[in-house]
Amino acid sequence: MKFVINQSEFQSALSIVQKGASTRSTLPILAGIYIEARGDSITLQATDLELSIQYTVNAMVEEEGRAVFPAKLTLDVVKNLSNAAVYVVAEEDSAIITCDTTSFSLKTLDPEDFPGFPKVSTEQEICIPFNMFSQMVKRVEKMVSRDESRPIFTGILVSLEGGSLKMVATDTYRLALAEADLACEAEDFQAVISGAFMRELAALAPSDEGIHLALAENQIVAHYRNTVFINRRIEGNFPNYRMLIPDSYNTRVKVDQQRLTQAVRRMSVIGRADARVVFNISPEAKTLQLTSVEQDVGSAQEVVSCEGEGEELAISFNCSYVLDGLSALGGEEAYLETTTNRQPGIFRSADASDKFLYFVVPISM
Incomplete structure (x- = not known):
């Protein structure tokens, strides 16, 4: 040769x-x-x-x-x-x-x-503009579980229904949902695809071409430009995430996303990256007070201005989980929606055109 x-x-x-x-x-x-x-x-x-x-x-x-x-x-x-x-x-x-x-x-x-390259017969197939695909994967992939004993949570649910493309990932402590409208006509599609595999695809060099995802009996076939990827499909039933997302809230506040991100990051300095941060929400006073206490180390407190409606509430979250969610949000302002201090808090972009949603399970007060 x-x-x-x-x-x-x-x-x-x-x-x-x-x-x-x-x-x-x-x-x-x-x-x-x-x-x-x-x-x-x-x-x-x-x-x-x-x-x-x-x-x-x-x-x-x-x-x-x-x-x-x-x-x-x-x-x-x-x-x-x-x-x-x-x-x-x-x-x-x-x-x-x-x-x-x-x-x-x-x-x-x-x-x-050398093993021959797999020859598979595909069934359902969708084509997604690569930039859309890459952005959606990057917004949800941090929420994929690393626990191999529960394979279904190590994957990202990719579904297309009625022209609405969704990607969902959860490790049972938090969940991210990215949604976009797919302009081209395509049949409905649903598969749970390895998060590690999706990260590799999203990291490919960007182009104006689309990435094709197709289902075989127990495999996923991805075709992008002059490259073909074949990976094992994750079997099992992905959790019904729609049942997990509250359809109402008792308190909602709008806050500057960058300001909140910086404040949460400062709260993590006093303790570990996964330290607890308490959100004391007061829509009437237009304040969101963050507090972090680490035994035998010290404490930190910061007040962030906000606008909102509903009841006063104190709810506690894992610092790193909040930061992961805020980093995935788009726009300059974010909503935080809560029902009780025992139910998940929902973070959304204040930009109505951005359909990304992130919820995180609170830590017991």
Whole structure:
């Protein structure tokens, strides 16, 4: 196999595909990137048997062939080459990578041992503008659970119904809901997709193209530009989040979002990042008083001006949870809605066009 490719294009391809290579498997072949040169392009593949990635990029192919390169080492090599033409020659169990006056010789693995790229038959499929997709994922992904013993909470619910696209994530202590109108016609769609996988997709280079999500029997197929991703679908029933969101409130106040964020962050200084902060809400006095107390350390207090309606209320939240929610809100002002100090508090943007919602379960007073 012989081909020539621009260094930056080769590095970009390797950077994307190597995320699918295994770092823990006892099978050395899964720590590699399969590269096949054919026609006027090269195709790169990697898999850890749960996530598979395939990327195709143009190259000057002088001799067709295939080989399996060590994923991390090859990426490190190409990253450190000059931004010029890269010559790759692979024969039997070794390959030579040359750029300008630099040359590396790497051991390769037998391509016959590499698992074939999955061939799946898809059913439902939607296409989402990439910028919309990326923004929605980034707003909800922090609320995905890291507890692998409850797989359903490690995913993001993606649903399309009547042209309304929703993404929901919860770790049972807080929940984020991002919603947007999808202009194109598409069939209804619903799937729970790994939060880690969605983060990887959202981190791809932005473009004006759409990202396609399709369902197979037990897999998710994502297609974006010249890359195909296949990941295991999370099975199970996602919680009925609609039942969790209160349909009314007893108290609602509007506050400057940046001002509130800064105040909550200052409250966390006195204790841990997950310290408790008490919100004393007084719509009549137009004040929101924040208090944080850490035993044997000290206390902090700050008053933030607000406007609102309803009853006075004191409710306590985890500092880091509040900060996660506020960082995902859009607009300059935010609403905080409460019913009682034992029911979730709801944070929304004061901008009616922004349909993002975040609720957080209070800490016992």
